[in-house]
Amino acid sequence: MINIILHFLYAFVCTIGFAIIFNTPRASLLKAGFTGAIGWTVYRLTSHYSPSIVFSSFLGAFFVALSGEIFAIVDKKPMTVYVIPGIVPLVPGYSLYYTMLSILENDNVTALERGSEAFMVAISIAAALTIILSLNAYRKRRLARGKTA
Amino acid sequence: MNQVNQKKLLVMAVYAGEIMLKNGAETYRVEDTITRLCQSRNYPYVDAYVTPTGIFVSVDTKGQMEKEMLSSVKRIRSRNINLNKITEVNDFSRKFVEGSMSVEDGMQQLRHIDGLASYPLPLQAFMGGVASAFVALLFGANLLEFISALITSIIVTFSIKKLNEAGFTLFLNNIVGGCLAAFFAILLSYLHPSIDVDKVIIGAIMVMVPGVAMTNAVRDTIMGDLVSGLARGIEALLIAISIAFGVGFVLKAWIILIGGTLI
Numbered sequence: 001m002i003n004i005i006l007h008f009l010y011a012f013v014c015t016i017g018f019a020i021i022f023n024t025p026r027a028s029l030l031k032a033g034f035t036g037a038i039g040w041t042v043y044r045l046t047s048h049y050s051p052s053i054v055f056s057s058f059l060g061a062f063f064v065a066l067s068g069e070i071f072a073i074v075d076k077k078p079m080t081v082y083v084i085p086g087i088v089p090l091v092p093g094y095s096l097y098y099t100m101l102s103i104l105e106n107d108n109v110t111a112l113e114r115g116s117e118a119f120m121v122a123i124s125i126a127a128a129l130t131i132i133l134s135l136n137a138y139r140k141r142r143l144a145r146g147k148t149a
Numbered sequence: 150m151n152q153v154n155q156k157k158l159l160v161m162a163v164y165a166g167e168i169m170l171k172n173g174a175e176t177y178r179v180e181d182t183i184t185r186l187c188q189s190r191n192y193p194y195v196d197a198y199v200t201p202t203g204i205f206v207s208v209d210t211k212g213q214m215e216k217e218m219l220s221s222v223k224r225i226r227s228r229n230i231n232l233n234k235i236t237e238v239n240d241f242s243r244k245f246v247e248g249s250m251s252v253e254d255g256m257q258q259l260r261h262i263d264g265l266a267s268y269p270l271p272l273q274a275f276m277g278g279v280a281s282a283f284v285a286l287l288f289g290a291n292l293l294e295f296i297s298a299l300i301t302s303i304i305v306t307f308s309i310k311k312l313n314e315a316g317f318t319l320f321l322n323n324i325v326g327g328c329l330a331a332f333f334a335i336l337l338s339y340l341h342p343s344i345d346v347d348k349v350i351i352g353a354i355m356v357m358v359p360g361v362a363m364t365n366a367v368r369d370t371i372m373g374d375l376v377s378g379l380a381r382g383i384e385a386l387l388i389a390i391s392i393a394f395g396v397g398f399v400l401k402a403w404i405i406l407i408g409g410t411l412i
Contacts, residue, residue, distance in 0.1 A: 014280045015280075016280075017279040020273060021230075023230070023233045023234070023268060025232065078178065093284070093351055093360070097351050100393035100397055103393070122363040
């Protein structure tokens with residue numbers, strides 16, 4: 001439990017750091033940090049119970065997108081502002097690094113394994129974002145139809 | 150609503166799109182913004198086709214006259230991420246569409262947004278270091294590795310931002326970033342035996358890793374923007390290769406000098 005709280009805090013600070021590199025507006029910094037921290041905590045919790053990092057990345061990114069979209073609707077800002085810093089902790093930098101090490105060691109089998117893992121994680125993150133995005137587009141269409149009718 | 154000058158409106162809409170695209174907005178958002186800006190002033194036919202490297206827009210009125218359809222092409226050469234400008238343009242487009250701002254005012258506001266300053270470089274470098282150090286913690290680093298990742302990544306972030314300002318290509322920036330990350334990680338690992346080179350490097354390269362480009366590439370492809378998806382995918386691949394090239398070069402040189410294996 002302590003571990004999870006610590007990870008929440010680490011991810012929070014880490015996301016704010018990335019948010020500053022990406023020039024997030026000052027008013028959104030804390031919310032972006034919160035988005036990233038939620039995503040990473042969900043990732044940690046699920047990876048504790050399931051061995052598949054693709055699945056946990058999907059769930060993590062799903063919560064990043066969900067909280068990002070909620071902040072976006074409340075603040076009337078584009079969802080990107082929260083989501084781009086938020087997904088950075090989930091990005092498969094670890095797998096990419098080991099892919100590169102394996103290539104250097106001429107170990108192509110491990111390189112392929114790690115590389116495909118990185119690719120699958122990227123797909124799962126993008127899929128989670130797209131699901132939330134499509135749902136929100138549907139919500140907006142419903143709202144627009146409600147206004148004209 | 151009476152019609153405003155078609156050419157000025159088109160130029161303004163394309164400028165808004167250019168700012169968004171240059172600062173890392175998604176393809177569909179740029180297309181959407183341009184279309185809304187033009188349609189808000191009574192141009193029934195607007196079509197925008199946006200890829201990460203260029204914007205193409207046509208605007209037409211309903212008449213039969215010649216010279217009514219206008220098109221504009223804008224080439225985008227460099228892209229980085231500045232979420233502040235995207236937010237500002239987004240706010241601007243909402244105001245422009247809902248209110249009755251003149252096109253000249255709109256143009257002026259966009260120029261103001263384009264010139265907005267980003268966070269000061271020392272702050273960016275420091276926060277890059279903090280971010281990387283905390284990534285290292287997330288992957289289970291100890292205190293010494295945390296400090297090493299902090300130092301290494303401050304240097305890396307500072308150098309790649311400086312190189313970017315100086316106008317070097319993405320490829321070269323990331324090679325240099327990767328080299329620096331590996332070099333300082335190795336250097337610091339000699340200070341204390343508990344410092345693991347891998348964790349420090351993973352932390353330090355997180356500021357460069359093309360996670361955003363990779364995710365956007367897949368997302369564009371899923372949404373049906375196949376050309377944008379491919380372009381962004383190639384960009385992500387290029388960044389990944391250049392980081393690996395930089396890190397790998399230094400690591401390999403180190404291994405050749407002292408012997409042993411990497412994994």
